[in-house]
Amino acid sequence: SVFKGTLPNSAAIAVKKLKCYRQGEKQFRAEVSTIGTIHHINLVRLRGFCAEGMKRFLVYDYMPNGSLEGHLFGKHSKILDWKTRYQIALGIARGLAYLHEKCRD
Numbered sequence: 001s002v003f004k005g006t007l008p009n010s011a012a013i014a015v016k017k018l019k020c021y022r023q024g025e026k027q028f029r030a031e032v033s034t035i036g037t038i039h040h041i042n043l044v045r046l047r048g049f050c051a052e053g054m055k056r057f058l059v060y061d062y063m064p065n066g067s068l069e070g071h072l073f074g075k076h077s078k079i080l081d082w083k084t085r086y087q088i089a090l091g092i093a094r095g096l097a098y099l100h101e102k103c104r105d
Contacts, residue, residue, distance in 0.1 A: 042095035
């Protein structure tokens with residue numbers, strides 16, 4: 001589940017509630033630390049996290065235009081022209097290339 005929130009400085013954020021899982025605290029924090037170092041124009045930036053007991057939340061920059069899934073498969077979605085599809089595919093490819101090349105262990 002993802003919720004919209006606002007920080008004290010009025011910045012909009014997206015708070016993602018993770019499903020309960022049995023991942024250890026050390027492993028969770030290591031993954032969050034890795035995700036937190038990712039900075040690319042085609043990837044949503046992680047701003048922070050909260051871990052309390054078995055509850056886990058990730059805090060991301062808010063994307064006001066919604067998700068790609070919503071644009072493609074939403075109730076009121078429109079058919080995208082080929083130029084737009086190409087630009088989306090190119091952005092996805094650039095983001096994946098960054099993750100593959102720059103974010104190795």
